[in-house]
Amino acid sequence: MHVLIAGGHGQIALFLTDLLHERGDQDRPLIRNIDHANDVQWAGGAPVVVDLEATTNEELDLVLTDIDAIVFAAGAGPGSSAERKETVDHQGSTLLVEAAKRVGTKRYVIVSSTGADPDHEGDELFDAYLRAKGRADRDLAGSGLDFTIIRPVRLTDAEGSRYVSLGGEVDSGEISRGDVAGIINEVLRSDNTIGKTFLASSGSTPIENAVQAL
Ligand SMILES: NC(=O)c1ccc[n+]([C@@H]2O[C@H](COP(=O)([O-])OP(=O)(O)OC[C@H]3O[C@@H](n4cnc5c(N)ncnc54)[C@H](OP(=O)(O)O)[C@@H]3O)[C@@H](O)[C@H]2O)c1
Incomplete structure (x- = not known):
């Protein structure tokens, strides 16, 4: 499988690149800083430099050449402005959605967030974040x-236990970034997850079983 990961130098993305590489998939992580290329190559990916806030339709169409599936794991990150929640978390994803439609890449997996809601109200940064994530999900x-x-609860930095809880309600208030990567890796191979939106937390079910049960 040829997989493009937006946010390719992000923490979830680097775990995912490792997993895809192990399985023999071709992984094309998008990075926006050339200094991050070594880290991504070390994990097994073939990075391409694209800034989602300064790209063009032509550039996105080109980087999607031969891609079977897109994973959106980018984010403006903590400390960023409300404007950047909108330009990265929402519009960055929607630009890729539109590009996928143009070039015919059908499969698209997004790392959203618990609480994502396009109509979420409030003026705090976290409110803007939940609105941006919700708008990206709505467009997709x-x-x-x-x-x-995929809507993870609070993320931790650990590699993960490979035991999770997925669905409309979940068992815990946190999940490791490594386990989110494990879930994406499984979702990419599981057509039963097409058209589904679900929460993800740590739990007691092996990732493979939890994904198959969705
Ligand atoms: N924190 C939580 O508890 C939580 C909970 C649920 C969901 N999430 C979501 O999970 C996702 C991934 O999390 P993570 O911890 O792996 O994220 P992360 O480590 O912060 O990685 C995000 C990546 O997005 C990239 N990015 C930012 N602006 C960009 C742009 N204009 N063009 C291209 N790439 C850009 C960053 O690149 P640079 O390295 O160059 O900045 C970074 O590599 C995010 O969407 C986040 O919102 C987080």
Whole structure:
């Protein structure tokens, strides 16, 4: 499988690149800083430099050449402005959704967030974040692509236990970034997850079983 990861130098993305590489998949992480190329190559990816806030349709169409699936794991990150939640977390994803439609890449998996809601109210930065994530999810779900929307609870830095809880309700208030990567890796191979939106936390079910049960 040829997989493009937006946010390719992000923590979830680097765990995912490792997993894809182990399985023999071709992984094309998008980075926006050339200094991050070594880290991504070390994990087994073939990085391409694209800034989602300064790209063009032509550039995105080109980087999607031969890609079977897109994973959106980018984010403006903590400390960023409300404007950047909108330009990265929402519009960055939606630009890729539109590009996927143009070039015919059907599969699209997004790392969303618990609480994501396009109509979420409030003026705090976290409110803007939840609105941006919700708008990205809304655009993807309405796109006609083969989408999966994963909504993790609070993320920790650990590699993970490979035991999770997935669904409309979950067992715990946190999940490791390594386990989120493990879930994405499994979702990419599991057509039963197409068209599904679900929460993800740590739990007591092996990732493979939890994904198959969705
Ligand atoms: N923190 C939580 O508890 C939590 C909970 C649920 C969901 N999430 C979501 O999980 C996702 C991934 O989390 P993570 O911890 O792996 O993220 P991360 O380590 O912060 O990585 C995000 C990546 O997005 C990239 N990025 C930012 N602006 C960009 C742009 N304009 N163009 C291209 N790439 C850009 C960053 O690049 P640079 O390295 O160049 O900045 C970074 O590599 C995020 O969408 C986040 O919102 C977080």
